[in-house]
Amino acid sequence: MKPKASRLSGGREAGAKVSPRVLGGAAACACESGAGRKAAGVDPLLKESNRNRLRRIEGQVRGLQKMVEEDRYCADVIVQIAAVQEALRAVARNLMKNHLHHCAAKAITGRKPQEAAAMYDELLELIYTHLR
DSSP, X not given: OOOOOOBOGGGOBXXXXXXXXXXXXXXXXXXXXXTTOOXXXXXXXXXXXXXXXXHHHHHHHHHHHHHHHTTOXXXXXXXXXXXXXXXXXXXXXXXXXXXXXXXXHHHHHSSOHHHHHHHHHHHHHHHHHTOO
16 A cells, blocks of 8 residues: 655645745746845736725624624624635735736746746646635
8 A cells, every 4th residue: 555645735745846946935037036025016006906905804804803702603703704715815816917917927928938937837836726
């Protein structure tokens, strides 16, 4: 009987070959590299939309804390948790849209094939592990 391979976050098997440029979301792309990486460009409307959504989500989470403290009906709390998760997914979709329009587009259309390949890997990793 073959032993099961241990899995890492993101569903990768331990020891599976992964580009070092992709591990931990650190793919080299058109974005500035380093510990304090910044986006190659940020759409101001998307940024404002995300900031507003995150403020609303923050209020929703405070409401959830209050519901738990008050021993509210479990199903009601679960429904509110689902609403927060969907709101966070909406922020993630906006961030992905911005990433595709700026960072990914610059890396993929650039003259460095390694950057393009690393960006493809990064995008697949994001989609497979975070944007389901």
